[in-house]
Amino acid sequence: MHYVTVEGLTKSYGAGPLFKDISFHIEEGDKIALVALNGTGKSTLLRILCGQETPDAGTVWIHKDVTVVMLEQQNAFNPGETISRHIFSQGHPVLSAIRDYEMLTEEGEEPDLDKLTKAIERMDELNAWHFDSKVKQILGKLNIHHMEQLMGSLSGGQVKRVALAKVLIDIGFEHRHTLLIMDEPTNHLDVGMIEWLENYLDQEKVTLLLVTHDRYFLDSVCNEIMELDQQQLFIYKGDYENYLEKKATREEMAKSSVEKARNVFRKELEWMRKQPKARTTKSKSRIDAFAEVKEKASVRLEKQQLELNVKMTRLGGKIIEMKKVYKAYGDLQILKGFDYTFKRGERVGVVGKNGVGKSTFLNMLLGLEQPDSGKINTGETIVFGNYDQRGLVIKEDMRVIEFVKNIAENFPLADGTKVSAAQFLQLFLFPPEKQYTYISKLSGGEKRRLHLLSILFRNPNFLVLDEPTNDLDLPTLSILEDFLLDFQGCLIIVSHDRYFMDKLVDHLFVFEGQGVVSDFPGNYTQYREWEKDKPGQEKEEPKPVPAATTAAPAPAAPVDKGRKMSFKEKRELELLEKEIADLEKEKETLDAKMASGTLPYAELEPIARRVGEVINLLDEKGMRWLELSELS
Incomplete structure (x- = not known):
């Protein structure tokens, strides 16, 4: 079944168009990833498909039987509404019946038997039990409990998970033909949730258009990639690796075409300057064609490769020593006698479920929080670079180039030369015209990119990156990875992006809860494989940190046979x-x-x-x- 046809779509903001005269089709069962730089129109295109924005030109046709459902990056909600009311807000009899039944059977509450009997009869009448089991699975996997909690009391990550649950319940409920649009669905999900979502979307056989920075998720879920680049749309069938190969081939061909056009342009320009007086039909057509040649020759080849051989701030012999460090918040034990001495050039990934203390651990390293007991000794030569989730903080609005120049005019290289602030901005995909844009006018992803750039521009030798991939586009991630691969200092990363971690870290600190931290000798994928194979095979065990005070990981809890059935x-x-x-x-x-x-x-x-x-x-x-x- 044909779902969507887009023809000649154009949309502009400010001086220039985000995209110009683009066309594409979406068929039932397609799973498409949309790739582009932040600020080049990804979210705008998604909102146009949802009917939230109108294009300047072109048409969008959506089949009358198709319902478009969208998960946005920022989700609107009523702070005074409960989770239950927010998720089951459609008002359909089945959803209402499930909501009423779930509210009555909340754990820890003794239900009103009359109301419960009526709720069960209503569930039976509507044959809602099968869908109720699917709802339970979605809520359980996304760690959503306490359905009467108010939306206004939730963290940003919890709000995102509730929004995701609502979308999945909506599409699984009654829409036989649904186009699901998802803008960065993996943000604020841990790895277990991401892997479950991959499998769920595959099993549900939905028609999908998504924006994601998670390349493993993209490869697992999508079979087609659409790229917005220089106001045009390019379509690639296959996985991310195939996209990179085809994109490289396209850019080489485009480069060759532009060079040829420039040679022709130089000749035609020389002819035009002669200004022939007798304009025959032949010369008139040549003059008319000049504009087309000029346009082809004026295409800017954006791929400016700027290699940075960084002159890193000198690292002394002493990096960071953590000795018998304890930290807890009430009953939550974060570290229990943690011992570790960081070495020069070390690359550590920090993993664990949400809420086990990963960010607190980073803050203690940075000296922003103090341990309850123990010592953290930091070398005198350490210059921290801290990229946290709070984002860019500026006192007043200013232009991008001014913001960077306030940090430093130049970035020193190892050979004694320097890179200007403008050149460094170009490396991180801020072209000259964008450098004079006010920061308030940047997209959310562009602000994240500028924040990251500003930290690297300070030339740290110990980088702490807390979820650096959230809201960054794939081209920026590729540049960041290249930069960090050449980085000679120490690197600590907290991230749920498996591809990013696999590429950059040598070993992992695994926060298992209750103060248990293990040192796993490998990358993220190797750790996940070890976890899955652990019960039946002998593998190299992660080393407890420290061995003297950290207990071995507890086995999976058996069913509590003494507990009463609810x-x-x-x-x-x-x-x-x-x-x-x-x-x-x-x-x-x-x-x-x-x-x-x-x-x-x-x-x-x-x-x-x-x-x-x-x-x-x-x-x-x-x-x-x-x-x-x-x-x-």
Whole structure:
């Protein structure tokens, strides 16, 4: 089914167009990633498709049966509204029934039996139990609990996860034909959530258009890449690696074409300057063609490669020593006797679930927070560069170039030469015309890029990067990675971007909770593989830090057989027994049909596929039945 047709779309802000005369199509089942520099129109294009903005020219046609659902980077909400009301705000009878049932069966509360009976009858009447199980899965995987909590009391990351849950519930509920648009869906998700979202989007077989900086997520989910570059749109089939190869080929061809056009332009310009008086038909056509040649020759080749052999601030023999460091907030233990001595040129990734103290650990390293006990000794030559999640802070609005020059006029290189502030800005994709833009006029991603640039421009020798990839575009990430690969100082990174971590870190501090920190000798992907294989294979164990005071990681908690089953779990167990019986009957019927030998292939193939689905459902529901049946 044909979902969307875009023809000749143009949109401008300020002096020049963001994109000009672009066209593309979206078919059912397409999974497309939109790639571009921050500030070149990605979010604007998404908002046009959603009907939130109008183009200057061109048309957008969306099939009348297609519903467009969008997850934005900044999500609007009513602070006084509960999570439950926000997620189930559609007002559809099924969603309302699920919301009422979930509110009545919140853990720790004794439900009103009359109301609960009516809620269960309503769920039965609307056949809402299957969708309720999907809702539970989404909320559980995104770590969303306490549905009566007010939206205004949530952190930014929690708001993003609630918005994501709402979108996934909406598309899974009733829209058979849905175009799902997602702007940076992996921001504020930990790795487990990202991996679950990858699998969920694949299984749901949605039609998808997304903007993401997470290259592993892009590769796992998308089969097509659209790039906005110099106001034009380029389309590449395949994965991210294929996109890079095809893009490089296109740029080489464009470079060759521009060079040829410039040679022709020089000849034509010389001819034009002669100003021939007799303008025959032939010379008139040549004059008319001159404008076209001039336009081709004027295309600017943006790819300016500026290699920086950085003259880093000198590092002494002593870097940072942490001795028997303890830190806790109430019952939350962050460090318990942590011992570590950093070495020159060390590259450490810091990983762990949200809320285990990763940012607090960074703040202690930087001297912004003090430990409860123990010592943190910092070498006298250390110059910190701290890129945190608060973003760019300026006292008053100023132009981009002025902001950088207030830090320093030049950036020193190892060979004794210097790079000017303007050249450094160009390296980080701020062309000359953008350098004189006021900071308040920059997009959110451009402000993040400027913040990062301003930290690197101070020439630190110990870089601390807390979620540096959030809201940065892929071209900027590529430049940042190249810069950091050549960086000779110490580097500590907290990030959920697996590709970024794999490329840059040598080992990991794994925050496991309750003060347990392990030192894993490898990158992020190797750690995730080790985690998955851990129960059945002997692997090199992460070393506890410190060995004397850190306990080994606890095994997965078994089902608490002494715990009483809640009413909600009793009801779930009853429904599971019925569902399992129904699935077993369906499987018997399907097996009989397949064994008859009379069905044509066209009918046999979907039956065989359904048998596989039924077997998987039986396994899944059988395991859940076993878990619940063990509760007393």
